[in-house]
Amino acid sequence: MTKMTLKINGSDHTLEADPNMPLLWAIRDLVGLKGTKYGCGVAQCGACVVHLDGDAIRSCVTKVSRAEGKQVVTIEGLSKNNDHPAQLAWQQLDVPQYGYCHSGQIMSAAVLLREKADPTNQDIDDAMAGNICRCGTYLRIRKAIVLAAELQKKTVKQG
DSSP: OEEEEEEETTEEEEEEEOTTSBHHHIIIIIIOOOSSOOSOSSSSSOTTEEEETTEEEETTTSBHHHHTTSEEEOGGGSOSSSOSHHHHHHHHTTOOSSOTTHHHHHHHHHHHHHHOSSOOHHHHHHHHTTOOOTTOOHHHHHHHHHHHHHHHHHHHHHO
16 A cells, blocks of 8 residues: 545545555545446446546546546536536536436546537547447437537637
């Protein structure tokens, strides 16, 4: 066990953990943030996506030691009031059926929207390819990303 400090959603968390522990389990079990989900454990489904220094990563296969000294953002820290454009779009379009995968979907979409303010269908396909939705709400996910891009543009114009 190693003592380490992780900065998650802007707050420092000092933990004792095996440096090889998946970041997912540190987030869920040691810090107590349950929004990041375990789906497959092999980086194939995207339910566990978080941001590490701004990049979308699969926390189920990322060693907790890799996050030390970096910024980790989970779905709980994406926005203060659940008002990130992707979160608003997901709510407005009632995207989830079951919903288990959607924190990872939103986290992946947030990186796409930060990198491309007006994503094409191909951009969306490329960014979301590794996120599986067992309910098959892919068309609503695409519509939500397009709406989120529009909401983001309005926010930028107003700000």
